[in-house]
Amino acid sequence: MYVRGTVAGAVETKSVNGSELAEVPVRLDRERDDADDGPATDDSLAGDGGTAESESAVDDGETTVAEHETTTLTLWGKWTESADLLEPGMELLVTNAAEKTFRGEDRYATTGDSYVVVEPSFLVNVTAIRNWVECPRLYYLNKLSGVPLNYPVVKGTLVHEVFGDLLRGRDLEESIDARVEERGLELGLLGESPESVAEDVRENAGAIEGWLEQGRLTEEDSWRSEQLLISETFGIRGRADAIRRGAPVELKTGKNLKKEPRFKDKVQAACYALMLEEHGGDVDLGTLLYTKNSALDRNEETGDLTPAKEFTMGDGLLKFVVRLRNELAAMEIKGDVPTGYEGSAKCEYCFEQDTCMVVSGRLDQESKAGQIGQALPDEELEYFERFYRAIEEERREVHREYAKLWKQDAAERADDDRALIDLEFVEKRPLDEGRWELHARRTSGATSKIREGDFVLASDGHPVRGNAEHARIERLDEDQVVLTADEPVEVTRLDVYPSELTTDRLLAALHDALLKGDERRKDVLFGRTDPEFEPVEEPFIDNNAAQNEAVTKAVGARDCALIHGPPGTGKTYTIARAIRAMVERGERVLLSAFTNRAVDNALEAVLEQLEERGEIDADRVVRVGSESGVRDDMEPYRLERAGDPEDRLAELQNAQVVAATTATCGSRVMKEQAFDVALVDEAAQLTEPGTHAAINLADRFVLVGDHEQLPPVVRAENDLTESLFERLIELHPDAGVMLDRQYRMNQRIQAFASREFYDGALRPAEPEVAARTLDDLEGVTRDALPAALRDPVAFVDVEGDGGQYTDSEEAAEIADLIETYEAAGLERSEIGIIAPFRAQVSEISTHVPDDVAVDTVDRFQGSSQELIVVSFTATGTLEGPIFEDYRRINVALTRPKRALVLVGDASALGSDPVYGRMLEWAQA
Numbered sequence: 001m002y003v004r005g006t007v008a009g010a011v012e013t014k015s016v017n018g019s020e021l022a023e024v025p026v027r028l029d030r031e032r033d034d035a036d037d038g039p040a041t042d043d044s045l046a047g048d049g050g051t052a053e054s055e056s057a058v059d060d061g062e063t064t065v066a067e068h069e070t071t072t073l074t075l076w077g078k079w080t081e082s083a084d085l086l087e088p089g090m091e092l093l094v095t096n097a098a099e100k101t102f103r104g105e106d107r108y109a110t111t112g113d114s115y116v117v118v119e120p121s122f123l124v125n126v127t128a129i130r131n132w133v134e135c136p137r138l139y140y141l142n143k144l145s146g147v148p149l150n151y152p153v154v155k156g157t158l159v160h161e162v163f164g165d166l167l168r169g170r171d172l173e174e175s176i177d178a179r180v181e182e183r184g185l186e187l188g189l190l191g192e193s194p195e196s197v198a199e200d201v202r203e204n205a206g207a208i209e210g211w212l213e214q215g216r217l218t219e220e221d222s223w224r225s226e227q228l229l230i231s232e233t234f235g236i237r238g239r240a241d242a243i244r245r246g247a248p249v250e251l252k253t254g255k256n257l258k259k260e261p262r263f264k265d266k267v268q269a270a271c272y273a274l275m276l277e278e279h280g281g282d283v284d285l286g287t288l289l290y291t292k293n294s295a296l297d298r299n300e301e302t303g304d305l306t307p308a309k310e311f312t313m314g315d316g317l318l319k320f321v322v323r324l325r326n327e328l329a330a331m332e333i334k335g336d337v338p339t340g341y342e343g344s345a346k347c348e349y350c351f352e353q354d355t356c357m358v359v360s361g362r363l364d365q366e367s368k369a370g371q372i373g374q375a376l377p378d379e380e381l382e383y384f385e386r387f388y389r390a391i392e393e394e395r396r397e398v399h400r401e402y403a404k405l406w407k408q409d410a411a412e413r414a415d416d417d418r419a420l421i422d423l424e425f426v427e428k429r430p431l432d433e434g435r436w437e438l439h440a441r442r443t444s445g446a447t448s449k450i451r452e453g454d455f456v457l458a459s460d461g462h463p464v465r466g467n468a469e470h471a472r473i474e475r476l477d478e479d480q481v482v483l484t485a486d487e488p489v490e491v492t493r494l495d496v497y498p499s500e501l502t503t504d505r506l507l508a509a510l511h512d513a514l515l516k517g518d519e520r521r522k523d524v525l526f527g528r529t530d531p532e533f534e535p536v537e538e539p540f541i542d543n544n545a546a547q548n549e550a551v552t553k554a555v556g557a558r559d560c561a562l563i564h565g566p567p568g569t570g571k572t573y574t575i576a577r578a579i580r581a582m583v584e585r586g587e588r589v590l591l592s593a594f595t596n597r598a599v600d601n602a603l604e605a606v607l608e609q610l611e612e613r614g615e616i617d618a619d620r621v622v623r624v625g626s627e628s629g630v631r632d633d634m635e636p637y638r639l640e641r642a643g644d645p646e647d648r649l650a651e652l653q654n655a656q657v658v659a660a661t662t663a664t665c666g667s668r669v670m671k672e673q674a675f676d677v678a679l680v681d682e683a684a685q686l687t688e689p690g691t692h693a694a695i696n697l698a699d700r701f702v703l704v705g706d707h708e709q710l711p712p713v714v715r716a717e718n719d720l721t722e723s724l725f726e727r728l729i730e731l732h733p734d735a736g737v738m739l740d741r742q743y744r745m746n747q748r749i750q751a752f753a754s755r756e757f758y759d760g761a762l763r764p765a766e767p768e769v770a771a772r773t774l775d776d777l778e779g780v781t782r783d784a785l786p787a788a789l790r791d792p793v794a795f796v797d798v799e800g801d802g803g804q805y806t807d808s809e810e811a812a813e814i815a816d817l818i819e820t821y822e823a824a825g826l827e828r829s830e831i832g833i834i835a836p837f838r839a840q841v842s843e844i845s846t847h848v849p850d851d852v853a854v855d856t857v858d859r860f861q862g863s864s865q866e867l868i869v870v871s872f873t874a875t876g877t878l879e880g881p882i883f884e885d886y887r888r889i890n891v892a893l894t895r896p897k898r899a900l901v902l903v904g905d906a907s908a909l910g911s912d913p914v915y916g917r918m919l920e921w922a923q924a
């Protein structure tokens with residue numbers, strides 16, 4: 001029996017007849033019988049025969065479902081260690097529990113076959129457990145600073161890749177050459193030659209190849225390389241290097257001449273064993289491959305002939321691993337920081353002792369290694385703690401996304417835009433390198449977030465319980481999908497795979513900003529000093545005073561400059577002009593933004609500026625990003641990672657302008673780069689640590705954005721929702737310039753946004769802009785429109801159908817409007833429709849022609865259209881969230897150039913002051 005619940009009170013630990021036990025009051029979520037539809041865990045982990053306790057259990061197979069009932073759960077023996085971690089409110093799961101009736105109350109207890117899992121929905125990475133067993137403080141330090149670029153790490157990755165290739169039947173030499181070539185850029189940064197690296201990898205992979213060959217000759221082996229495993233029961237996830245005959249095989253670069261595998265390596269293999277058993281396997285063996293062990297190392301003690309060391313996967317080890325994981329999960333849930341005293345590792349043997357002492361000293365944290373250095377000032381410590389917590393909350397949200405992989409059924413995932421379901425598997429085609437191309441047919445035209453170039457979970461039905469594999473989407477058409485993957489999954493479903501990478505990088509950026517950051521930079525960030533500017537006399541832009549001032553500030557800033565650019569005010573143009581001026585001064589510039597789209601957009605403008613002047617050859621401009629992220633026309637500038645290390649390095653090092661998203665700025669490669677200045681576009685959409693990721697790399701920085709438009713996109717509601725841009729504009733108003741002339745909207749369209757969001761300061765840049773109407777477009781006459789639509793701003797009152805997230809009446813009205821505008825000569829490509837909810841976007845899409853763009857505000861930010869139609873989807877009262885944040889309405893209303901039509905229920909909208917003023921303006 002599988003018992004799951006929430007701790008409802010204080011835990012009592014006792015000793016009965018020499019046995020330790022802990023009584024935990026729990027409120028049951030629900031209870032399930034073995035025969036229930038739960039995961040395979042119970043069956044597969046049941047082992048052979050229960051203990052005395054489980055035999056005495058009352059288990060007649062007719063377990064009732066008890067919602068929110070409070071009862072007592074007794075944890076026996078070593079599980080009392082996990083009980084010590086519990087606090088009221090924590091989640092608890094017990095497998096193979098026994099039920100007993102005690103004084104008329106149903107109680108539960110662990111049996112000899114039970115596992116106790118604390119906070120099962122907190123998904124711990126296998127590598128984290130491995131670090132934790134070495135030293136909990138080491139786990140924390142790794143989490144804070146990320147893994148830097150260094151040769152042992154890159155070599156380790158290469159050896160793993162070659163191992164995977166060997167398992168898939170690729171030739172050793174061919175694999176080594178290809179894999180070393182792929183890492184050209186990293187090797188260049190590390191100053192390594194391809195020949196010596198290949199030799200090194202050969203030394204490590206050669207022995208494995210020999211061992212594999214031997215295995216193939218003597219036994220029937222079934223291998224699978226790199227398996228992604230997620231456990232909904234144990235709250236663990238990870239990627240096993242390989243599975244042989246259903247048991248985990250872990251590869252370790254290096255030597256181990258002891259008879260036994262290293263303990264932390266066993267722990268890692270045991271994590272995979274747990275997950276394999278959950279998926280129905282029966283694992284009694286683990287294998288560690290130490291790549292540098294060879295026949296030559298044979299000695300008296302080990303008699304070792306091969307790199308492989310096998311060990312028995314005992315019950316005790318598996319349970320120990322679950323308890324370790326419980327310690328880690330409980331600490332994270334409580335928000336505690338490990339000191340190192342939790343474990344028994346000796347600091348004097350630790351390579352990280354110095355780092356540990358410095359971090360402990362600067363952050364004023366208790367640590368077993370001790371502290372050195374002076375603690376950060378209080379406000380910096382407070383900032384670190386506040387953002388650390390906020391980032392961890394964000395991580396918790398990512399975990400909730402993972403949990404949806406099993407908590408939601410296929411249809412719910414599809415409705416949530418997170419899965420493509422009901423695919424029909426067509427075929428698998430082997431590719432040269434032992435990988436596979438998978439083809440499936442789409443049976444429904446459903447939309448989803450999944451796009452070409454994305455990495456997804458491809459499964460044969462269930463992303464966690466079925467056979468699932470990481471796959472890349474090569475093509476995604478209306479009726480088919482083509483994927484590439486390491487293993488030939490008979491794919492029928494694709495799921496968005498949540499990633500903690502962003503969260504990890506935010507944490508590292510926070511760490512670097514505070515612990516490695518320049519003191520003067522921090523004085524400015526914390527308001528201890530004002531930003532300074534050097535005088536710059538040169539004029540840059542002669543027809544727009546605010547833009548000229550912005551470039552002057554950006555160029556002259558010793559610390560930072562802030563450019564506030566409302567819609568259509570020439571942010572991109574100003575950025576490009578500023579970068580040209582910096583390049584002319586011989587500076588090295590980082591150009592960054594939150595999205596790839598914004599980076600490419602700005603880069604295009606920079607290239608125009610530079611090429612026009614012929615000042616630098618475009619060879620010195622580099623775009624860092626993945627092939628799928630970078631726009632096709634920017635591909636020629638994209639930095640190729642594969643190739644000769646020296647060439648790749650030179651390409652990056654010589655680049656005077658490097659453009660990359662802020663997420664990429666946190667990558668190992670980019671973290672090795674240094675710039676004179678970082679220019680960050682869309683800065684109001686970035687969290688503070690997200691901004692640090694880019695500006696940490698430069699001596700000074702320029703942030704460009706508009707805090708009256710969309711805020712940072714985050715899952716959790718906390719300090720991450722305010723951007724550094726917004727905070728600094730308030731803290732250092734003198735470092736800012738607002739661009740106040742817009743080049744987009746007709747005068748009448750901009751009036752409301754200007755008044756409501758920019759204190760009336762926004763103006764059309766030129767008379768031509770102020771006076772633009774649909775009449776200017778070829779073949780369009782406003783006279784063909786009904787009188788009510790001839791004004792550049794119109795309101796169409798629709799009472800609506802009362803739905804919360806959709807409104808079919810508004811959708812039908814919008815379809816009529818589109819026909820009307822088409823009849824007046826407007827092209828479909830000149831029209832955009834904005835709705836507050838995805839559900840309404842879908843609803844409208846079914847009413848209007850396919851080639852009219854319909855989307856949410858978030859997708860429209862940064863773009864514009866001749867005509868914009870906004871569907872408010874609000875009827876009756878305004879209780880629903882509609883455009884939940886007024887900044888969204890600002891974005892929606894400032895997308896059109898020549899015409900704007902608002903569609904909604906006037907009486908509902910009139911009940912809110914801002915929407916009320918909007919109505920007055922639209923109906924004027």
Ligand SMILES: Nc1ncnc2c1ncn2[C@@H]1O[C@H](COP(=O)(O)OP(=O)(O)OP(=O)(O)O)[C@@H](O)[C@H]1O
Nearest residue numbers: 543544565566567568569570571572573743862863
């Ligand atoms: N000083 C200027 N002189 C002439 N045209 C300009 C000037 N500044 C901007 N423009 C033009 O105005 C238009 C909008 O500029 P740009 O794309 O730079 O605006 P933006 O603020 O980045 O827009 P968005 O709000 O969409 O991000 C472009 O066509 C650009 O060429």
